[in-house]
Amino acid sequence: MRQRLAELRGPDVPPQPLDARALAALAANPGCRRRAVLDGAGVPKAALAQSLGSPSGFGQSQFAFMRGHAFEARVKSDGGAELLRLTHACLGGGPEPEPGSAQVPDLSAAGPRGRAGRTEIALREATAAGAWTLLDHPMLALDVAGTPAFLEPDAVVVAPDGTWTVVEIKSFPMIDGAADAAKVGAAARQSAVYVLALDDVAARMAADGERAPEVRRHALLVCPKDFSNLPAASAVDVRKQCAVTRRQLSRLTRVEDIAATLPPGLTFDVARPADELSAAVDAVPATYAPECLAACELAFHCREQARARGELTALGRSLRADLGSLTTIEETLAAARGDAGDPDDPAVAALRRAGALRAEALAGGARCP
Ligand code: SF4
Incomplete structure (x- = not known):
């Protein structure tokens, strides 16, 4: 398996050692399989972000x-x-x-x-x-x-x-x-x-x-x-x-399990072309949240993806948690309009009520005191 992790990194890329900041960031987003596999394989994420065309904004002046x-x-x-x-x-x-x-x-x-x-x-x-x-x-x-x-x-x-x-x-x-x-x-x-x-x-x-x-x-x-x-x-x-x-850290040992599920030949070698690298990175599920911006070099790439898919987590974890079974902005808006969603779901019911109140307020016209 060590060989597979080395393949994921790229044959000429030395492993990036984990430092306290990287280990702390793992704790900041424990559910992210993408970060777990990249860190476990020692992939240099700053170089990867650069190759993807979304360089990280990390670094002090x-x-x-x-x-x-x-x-x-x-x-x-x-x-x-x-x-x-x-x-x-x-x-x-x-x-x-x-x-x-x-x-x-x-x-x-x-x-x-x-x-x-x-x-x-x-x-x-x-x-x-x-x-x-x-x-x-x-x-x-x-x-x-x-x-x-x-x-x-x-x-x-x-x-x-x-x-x-x-x-x-x-x-x-x-x-x-x-x-x-x-x-x-x-x-x-x-x-x-x-x-x-x-x-x-x-x-x-x-x-x-x-x-x-x-x-x-x-x-x-x-x-x-x-x-x-x-x-x-x-x-x-x-x-x-x-x-x-x-x-x-105990879950990091399962990085090998995640790596075993990836297609053979897939690599994050930073020397590969951007579109190939993007497909490789996107093959591993991620859980983007705005907190990633302060903790992970891939944040700009993952944010772009999350926004393109209309994922609710792009707007914040607490909002995502509040909306329960709804996972995208489109689903949420449809639920608020009453076009979709289970009416027995408390989040859907609250959205419908809020949508109705909004429509009522707009129909009545805004009044200044
Ligand atoms: S930026 Fe991407 S890879 Fe990094 S922790 Fe967030 S979702 Fe995972």
Whole structure:
């Protein structure tokens, strides 16, 4: 089956490794078989979108990138004193950290595997020492369908009470203690991936009879406060995201089942002509939703398809859920006109009522107060 996945990717295309963002996006749209098979086969989706003629709008501007880096450096300056203070203020973890007293171990090593090994040693040592420790850009490994994915959170804080906290430092603002809900949701899904990778390290420590840490189910989100460059933090509950991502990862092993249903010879090789690639991509069912625009490189292609088919999900998942058995805009409008649909279906009945009220209002003419 590995050979089939390699064929799907294309003979000369190296597999695209899964990173935390890709794994988090799987959790954002768990029902999408198209994304599951493309990620499982390691297809470079940004290059695929380009070949399809619908390049993704992903990527930060150079300005935003530099601003993000400067903010992160500021948050971690002075041996992470401010970051540890924020961690303690939001989540506790033992006595308040004294400025300059925290450990910041050197995590450098050759290659991602070496860095992941070095991070694990540092986590074990910090937990045994019971001292405030900042792991700056540690490397974590997570088994994904039998292959390790290497992940690099912004930081992990080890507290004296043996708790480990994932830290995400973002450049979007936190205004009056609250940040944009969609961006916080994306950060939570990404943090959940790191939490799962830390769970694996904790399980190995427990198996070795070492002091078992507690991997917190709250990540620390650090953002600029009210458009300044001062840091503000909040604890984000990632329990739900952990459960969804764990379930998605276990389903990823079924990618091979999806691949087995595809016609022989089908390939997503980005070197193929656009019409051939489009037919190959369209052979795998997708579940497009506007959320894809912030999470998947194929979003513009899938949106075009969903709109062309008049799919209700193109207008949002909640609307699709509200309309029950109706799946297209055409069906919905026909139901509202009373031309189609089961009148006993509550969604159809509500649409007919709304359609009748609209017709009544239009017949009566609009009156201004
Ligand atoms: S953009 Fe397309 S492939 Fe990506 S998750 Fe959405 S529906 Fe699936």
